[in-house]
Amino acid sequence: MPPSTTGPVEDLSLVEGRPIRKRPHVLADGRELIYYDDADTTLAPERLPDERDLDPRPPVATMRQDVLTGEWISIAAARNNRVFLPPANLDPLAPQAPDNPSEVPSLYDVAVFENRSPSFGPSLLEAGETPVPEDSGIGLGRSRASIGRCEVVCFSPEREGSFGSLSTSRARTVIEAWADRTAVLSALPGIEQVFPFENRGEQVGVTLHHPHGQIYSYPFVSPRTQRLVASIESYGPTLFADILASEQSGERMIVQGEHWSAFVPFAARWPVEVHILPHRQLPDLAATTSAERDELAVLYPRVLRAIDGLYPTPTPYIAGWHQAPVNSHRDDIRLMMQITSPRRAVDRLKFLAGSESAMGAFIGDVPPETTARNLRESFETHD
CATH class of the missing domain: 3.30.428.10 (HIT-like)
Incomplete structure (x- = not known):
């Protein structure tokens, strides 16, 4: 042994x-x-x-x-x-x-x-x-x-x-x-x-x-990240900075701290979907400072509790840290947490049906602005 x-x-x-x-x-x-x-x-x-x-x-x-x-x-x-x-x-x-x-x-x-x-x-x-x-x-x-x-x-x-x-x-x-x-x-x-x-x-x-x-x-490099690389090559290296600025001034924001912002994305695929972005370019979690980690330890659980607060019972979710590849795109892919849930009502789930499963073409069930409004209300109630 x-x-x-x-x-x-x-x-x-x-x-x-x-x-x-x-x-x-x-x-x-x-x-x-x-x-x-x-x-x-x-x-x-x-x-x-x-x-x-x-x-x-x-x-x-x-x-x-x-x-x-x-x-x-x-x-x-x-x-x-x-x-x-x-x-x-x-x-x-x-x-x-x-x-x-x-x-x-x-x-x-x-x-x-x-x-x-x-x-x-x-x-x-x-x-x-x-x-x-x-x-x-x-x-x-x-x-x-x-x-x-x-x-x-x-x-x-x-x-x-x-x-x-x-x-x-x-x-x-x-x-x-x-x-x-x-x-x-x-x-x-x-x-x-x-x-x-x-x-x-x-x-x-x-x-x-x-x-x-x-x-x-x-x-x-994961397929999702390879598609992101293609988007950055098409849009330009300021993609994440521009996303953050757009969401911070819009109606899908949930909470904005000193170092992190949480929002529902413009083209959300899932009934509940929240992205958390740092306010500066960071390729991965290893690059965060102690101050950024301290704030995240408060903000991130609050977001999850707001998601749970939408319904009387806990909400299923997948929460993943999307990080830059180890050997490329360290200066333009920004660390991002993506939280997604298939729950679209108290007793209903969104299943990946023919269009999503076979063709990868998502159809949203809930307007992102509605999800953001519900999450802001839940955030305040369960803060």
């Missing part, structure tokens, strides 16, 4: 004079586990070793190129056997207990670990290999190893909740973990883009109720 600790303890950002602390460890099968302690943590520094007897990790998945679009599809068959809505006493993200051999050995504030059955990785680019180029062309039967890294981010040891239910201190720790992992993962061989995200609600495919998110580190 590998040792419990794999690296030195590191002090990250200071919050009110106290550091968020990073504690690297390793799981029984060699996967990385990192504890991030709140600045105001009450936990002791010691962490228990992982004493489980685990099977070897599955082989690296294979990517296949879709010859009709040029996109790379990861065929990760091992994920088909992942845990699906387990009972509370077998929560794999809760701290280990005598009757629960979970993924995290000790009580924690925030914990990040490598996914046991990842969509990408754990192998990385070998010496002499080349990454997938953006202009790699099209060919029948093309395949590559799905190199990369997939990580799970546990927001809390509690078994229920979401990012919006976290304390400001805990939200700040998660943001620090996102920024730290973005920097670390971006430096890995062959990684082209890093994507932290959270899914909340069974309606969007969540298989674990425990408050958590994930980080995907892709060996290519």
Whole structure:
């Protein structure tokens, strides 16, 4: 069994004079586990070793190129056997207990670990290999190893909740973990883009109720970002600055802080859709300052609580940090959080029907201005 600790303890950002602390460890099968302690943590520094007897990790998945679009599809068959809505006493993200051999050995504030059955990785680019180029062309039967890294981010040891239910201190720790992992993962061989995200609600495919998110580190620039690059090349490098200025003076704004603004986009695809933009050019979370992270730890949960406040029950959503590629467009693609929900009424969801699923042509059910007005009212009520 590998040792419990794999690296030195590191002090990250200071919050009110106290550091968020990073504690690297390793799981029984060699996967990385990192504890991030709140600045105001009450936990002791010691962490228990992982004493489980685990099977070897599955082989690296294979990517296949879709010859009709040029996109790379990861065929990760091992994920088909992942845990699906387990009972509370077998929560794999809760701290280990005598009757629960979970993924995290000790009580924690925030914990990040490598996914046991990842969509990408754990192998990385070998010496002499080349990454997938953006202009790699099209060919029948093309395949590559799905190199990369997939990580799970546990927001809390509690078994229920979401990012919006976290304390400001805990939200700040998660943001620090996102920024730290973005920097670390971006430096890995062959990684082209890093994507932290959270899914909340069974309606969007969540298989674990425990408050958590994930980080995907892709060996290519994602299709969505490639389309964004094309838009910037057509419009010009001021695209994000102009979007922000337009929304700040319009009727779709929800809240504007010193460093961040949240708004419903002009051409929202989903019944509930909110974008959060920083007020200056930032390629990714690793480039944010402590002051920007401090404000985000307050503003972002407030936006999520406003979304939940639209209806009597929690709203399912997907929240993703769209970051610039690791090796290109760092000066014109701006960090952006996009929150989307299919909920269009108390008891109705928007399903991707023929036009959306088959052709990628979205039809909006709710005018964005109506969504923005409802969210502003909810924001004030639940502030």
